Amino acid sequence: MTGDRAGHEIVYSEETISTRVRELGSEVSDAYSEEDRLVVIGVLKGSFLFLADLVRAIAVPHEIDFLIASSYGDAMVSSGQVEFRCDPRTDVKGRAVLLVEDVIDSGMTMSKLVPRIESLGASRVDVISLLHKRVSAESLEPRWVGFDAPKSFLVGYGLDHAEAFRHLPYIASI
Structure with missing residues (x-):
């Protein structure tokens, strides 16, 4: 791990993430076929x-x-409450859905989100997360994980x- 000029400690480089x-x-x-009519x-x-790439x-x-x-919200620790501000506009009924998350920490957001998407009639709901902190043994296990992440706060x-810090091309610990 190396530090940058802002004092962050780089955890995953741009090249590592891209690969x-x-x-x-x-x-x-x-994992999917054309017949799944996948919605990401x-x-x-x-x-x-992460989604764009x-x-x-x-x-x-x-x-x-x-x-x-x-x-x-603006905190560095989960509030324990999941706030939904905007649902997808695409009709997912009868379609496979891949939920793309940046980081799974407690797993609370996904534990509320997967049933919500299932209730819209999706035929299948999978989760992919770039990072998984594995904080809780009870958290939802995504189908795909990019990296097992340290428990530090990442940006x-x-x-x-x-x-x-969203614009940084790498992931760093602060």
């Missing part, structure tokens, strides 16, 4: 960079949508602290 996202795209492509839904705001690495046809759900590549 892993391409691998994940290949794995996702192998990014959980905003944190997943937007991931969908370009997925070879099967798919649609893209977004939703907004959060349990952090960059879409992850933020109070809306700062």
Whole structure:
């Protein structure tokens, strides 16, 4: 790990992330067919960079949508309450859905989100997370994980602290 000028400790470099996202795209492509009518839904705001790179690495046809759900607000620790601010607009009834998350910490957001998408009639709901902190043994286990992450607070590549640091091309600990 190396530090940068801002005092962050780089945990995953831009190159490491790029390589892993391409691998994940290949794995996702192998898991779906055209008949699944895949809808890839990014959980905003944190997943937007991961989602942008991931969908370009997925070879099967798919649609893209977004939703907004959060349990952090501006805090560095989950509030324990999941707030839904925007549902996807795409009709997912009878379709496979891949929920794209930036980081699974307590797993609370996904434990509320998966049943919500299932209730909309999705034929299948899978989760892919760039990072998994494995904080809780009871947290939802995503089908795909980019990296097992340290339990420190991470920023960059879409992850933020109070809306700062999302633009960084790497992931760092603060």
